[in-house]
Amino acid sequence: MKLRKAWLFLPVLLLATAVHADSVTMKFTGVNGAHDRHYYVSPYFGTMNGAPVTLFCVDLANSVHFGQVWQANLTTITNGSNLSHTRYGSMSNALALYQQAAWLVAQFPSHPTDYVNLQYALWNLFNPSRAPDTGGSNSWLALAAANYGSMNFQSFRVVTNVGPVRRTGQVQEFITTVPAAPMPEPATLALFGTGLFGVATVVRRQTRRAVGHGAKK
Numbered sequence: 349m350k351l352r353k354a355w356l357f358l359p360v361l362l363l364a365t366a367v368h369a370d371s372v373t374m375k376f377t378g379v380n381g382a383h384d385r386h387y388y389v390s391p392y393f394g395t396m397n398g399a400p401v402t403l404f405c406v407d408l409a410n411s412v413h414f415g416q417v418w419q420a421n422l423t424t425i426t427n428g429s430n431l432s433h434t435r436y437g438s439m440s441n442a443l444a445l446y447q448q449a450a451w452l453v454a455q456f457p458s459h460p461t462d463y464v465n466l467q468y469a470l471w472n473l474f475n476p477s478r479a480p481d482t483g484g485s486n487s488w489l490a491l492a493a494a495n496y497g498s499m500n501f502q503s504f505r506v507v508t509n510v511g512p513v514r515r516t517g518q519v520q521e522f523i524t525t526v527p528a529a530p531m532p533e534p535a536t537l538a539l540f541g542t543g544l545f546g547v548a549t550v551v552r553r554q555t556r557r558a559v560g561h562g563a564k565k
Contacts, residue, residue, distance in 0.1 A: 374420045376412045382463040389467035404453045407521035408475040422505040435521045436474045450504040451496040
């Protein structure tokens, strides 16, 4: 009976190796120093499960403070992504807006003197009634709308506090990037598959033997 349970549990073990939890522990650790005399602007710095990450704020309706720790969900923004855990996922054009935000995030490294306008553009995507507005930020918004469709969004994640998510009174929402998961070599995949097949065969045989011994009794 124990062997039979082990055989039934094998698919659960295999599934557990393929699924990862999206809930992470975030900590806000600092800013880059650029500001508009009222707000510090992205990029910001933090940790995700203890590992350093760079954060880009898309949410002017909420706040965060130095050293703050919170639980957050990570959401992909590839086509077909489920945005139900994000703050603005219920908007009719939410995916396009998050993808435009990712395009803007990708411009920060090559435009270090224009952080303020880039940040204003990010805030204007989701909070246009609250966000500052300049000619520079409007130019960035137009460029994002025209060019975001050519980007690959696999490495981008929306960082949203664990729900129930509300529009105000919670932790600011951010976009960050995560390293792409390395693809296993074909030989590694073949070896892994062979090993799984061998384990399954041994467990099945032992299960049959246990059943046979039980019948003799």
